[in-house]
Amino acid sequence: MKKRVLAMVLALGMTFGLAGCAGSDKAADTNDKKESTDTESKDELTTVKWNYGSSGNVLVTIAEEEGYFEDEGIKIEPVEATQNMDAMALLAAGKVDVVSNAGTSNPLQQIAQGVDLTIFGGHMVEGCMPVIAKAGTEWNGIESFIGESVAVNPSYFAFTGAVMDLGYDNPLDVVDWKVYSSYDDALVAVQNGEVKYALMGTQNNYGIKELVDAGEIEIVSYQSEIMENYSCCRMVGQTEWVNDNPDTVKAIIRALLRAQSWYEANKEEAVSLHAKKIGQDDDYVAAYMLDDEHYFVNVDPLKNSVVRAWGILDKTGYLGDDCQINIEDHINTDLYEEALSEAKDAYGDEAPDFYDAQQKFFEENDK
Structure with missing residues (x-):
């Protein structure tokens, strides 16, 4: 894997x-x-x-x-x-x-x-990068990634580091990390149910907040909440x-x-x-x-x-x-x-x- x-x-x-x-x-x-x-x-x-x-x-x-x-x-x-x-x-x-x-x-x-x-x-x-899911999706912190498909590039160390902090030696084995060519594709993957959670880019905030207001998705967290001062x-x-x-x-x-x-x-x-x-x-x-x-x-x-x-x-x-x-x-x-x-x-x-x-x-x- x-x-x-x-x-x-x-x-x-x-x-x-x-x-x-x-x-x-x-x-x-x-x-x-x-x-x-x-x-x-x-x-x-x-x-x-x-x-x-x-x-x-x-x-x-x-x-x-x-x-x-x-x-x-x-x-x-x-x-x-x-x-x-x-x-x-x-x-x-x-x-x-x-x-x-x-x-x-x-x-x-x-x-x-x-x-x-x-x-x-x-x-x-910190770049104001939201983690999104379909409206109503349960979120219990990074623990919610375990066993799920997520549209997050695992070279984004804030997430893999946070999973290791839970006690998992190899975070690549306990989360199904899916890599998409763009944040737009990752958004569609959430909307279609291909993944449960997805990370969005700084530039996506305006559009994401419009979808949140429309009740289509919700912001469950931000990368900076997963790891403070992540660089x-x-x-x-x-x-x-x-x-x-x-x-x-x-x-x-x-x-x-x-x-x-x-x-x-x-x-x-x-x-x-x-x-x-x-x-x-x-x-x-x-x-x-x-x-x-x-x-x-x-x-x-x-x-x-x-x-x-x-x-x-x-x-x-x-x-x-x-x-x-x-x-x-x-x-x-x-x-x-x-x-x-x-x-x-x-x-x-x-x-x-x-x-x-x-x-x-x-x-x-x-x-």
Whole structure:
């Protein structure tokens, strides 16, 4: 069972390319940032090639709209995935510098396969991903998965990890995990009775809530209720690029920290900004972004959650046989810690409580 599911998941989700990327580093040093950015022309900005998927990255949106990237000497060049190259393949081939919307299990599985990547920050900590069932279906927590068919990719470690926490050594044997090519197909599988439960994506919230209001289905849980701070999407780059461009990486983080501060103080305005950016109505974005219980963005690398995810994927066979890689060698928290200190010094007066909270969050999640 384990090998069959693994083969399906790898076939659907894993595409690899040749590693190799180099970049330039022109981002201004924090100590003279305010002086240099006043005279810096747009031609002098460091371009960072970024893939953030069709759903976008609200912190990137804000940092661009509010001029935070420009303040830090950064210009973002969006790079879209194609039919032949998904986000992780683009990164492995050196066609992008940063990927922020490809989850956590995808980068970890690539690292396990020998692609030299480094996680240096974060996007969504919790992505407002609902677990649905037909209306009236009983739900007793993750125990309800046992012995049932569920439309959940078992490389989604929050679920397999939670099943192991119940005392099952091999969660792949006690749940019938079914992998569908899209969340829409998983939804249809619930409606047709092919599976009892299904996980939906962040982008599905608006449509799902319409079906809930119509009495067709119900939301029985969320992925964040199965595992808190599960690490929805990490910010990742090729290790060579991260190591060769520390000032650029720190400039990105400083800009995104300011964006996160702005976001937390202006969520409704952030909804409108981001909806316009991705070409959607405000209601579509509000359906997940204003759900404070299940949607949580943070620039922090979330090292402890990533290490936990690596352990679960290893135990369930999604890192291959006898993987000897130390995942901590592929998580860079030093640059984030430095950037957080620099951002607090430069921008702390804008939102002192925010930067104090970020420091506390870092101590709790990365030490």
